[in-house]
Amino acid sequence: MELPKSAHTSRPWRIHEITPDFRLYDVWALPTPGGPHDFPRLVRNFAGGDTGDNSSRIARLLFAIRWKLGKVLGWDDKGEGLGSRVPTLRDRLPQDLRDGPAGPEFDLLPFTSVYLRDDEWAAEMANRTMHGVMHLSWVPDGEGGHRGQMAVLVKPNGLFGKAYMAAIAPFRHLIVYPPLMRDIGREWSASAPRV
Template sequence: MKLPDTAHTAKPWRVHGITPDFRLYDVWALPTPGGPDDFPLLVRNTVEGDTSDNPSRVARALFAIRWKLGRLFGWDGPGAGVGSRVATLRDRLPADLRAGDAGPEFATLPFRSVFLTDDEWAAEMSNRTVHAVMHLSWVPDGTGGYRGQMAVLVKPNGLFGRAYMAAIAPFRHLVVYPPLMREIGDTWRASRRR
């Protein structure tokens, strides 16, 4: 379920201190009901994710098109990523977070972990269009349990990046996120049964 921006901005998350120049694009409540100690499972499920197995054929097709366009126009080349086109956000971390665990690395998606705490995890990616942060947190659900929350923060790369984000907005909200939320819920239920 999409949440108002304040569901993210009103919390004292550590990510706020390293992303003042990023814009908050989306905040989602994740279908991941659990207990106070289940955040590591959410992080593990996330790093094992892959756009090629999205349950929506339309979403899979959109991701495949995006990756092909990226190869064709050089959006995702080696010089476009974190550490090349943009410095890693790890360089902005305060000493305690820099000394801590960055978090696990992704199996297939082009994200890199930035930092991990007991209830907060940030991962970043960059290409010729944007520098983006996926922020996962573990929050009380109001009924005595907990659930995941995802925020997407983006720093577009100039006019082209802003135009790109505007062009994909309807696809993100109508085509990509609804099946992604279902997939996250399905994966969560399956991993809790194991």
């Protein structure tokens, strides 16, 4: 379920310290009910994810088109990413976060972990269009349990990046996120420890 931006901005997440020049695009409640110590499982599930296993054929097609365009037009070339066009956010981390764990490596998605805490994890990606952050957190659900929350923060690369983000907004909200949320819920249930 999409949440108001205040669901992210009102919490004292450490990501606020290092992304003041990023815009918050999306905030979602994840269908991942759990207890106070289930956040590591959510992080593992995301790090092992892939856009090619989305249950929606249309969403898979959109991702395939995007990755193909990125390859053909050079949007995702190594020189357009982290450490090249933009420095990694790890360079901005306060000492306590820099000394802590960055988080897991991604199996297939083009993200790099920035930092990991008991209840929040940030991962970043950059290409010719933007520098983006996926922020996962573990929040009380108001019913005695917890659930995941995902925020997407973006720093578009110039006018082209702003136009790109505006152009994909309806696709994100109407085609990509709804099946993604269902898939996250199914994966969460499937990865639950057997009792």
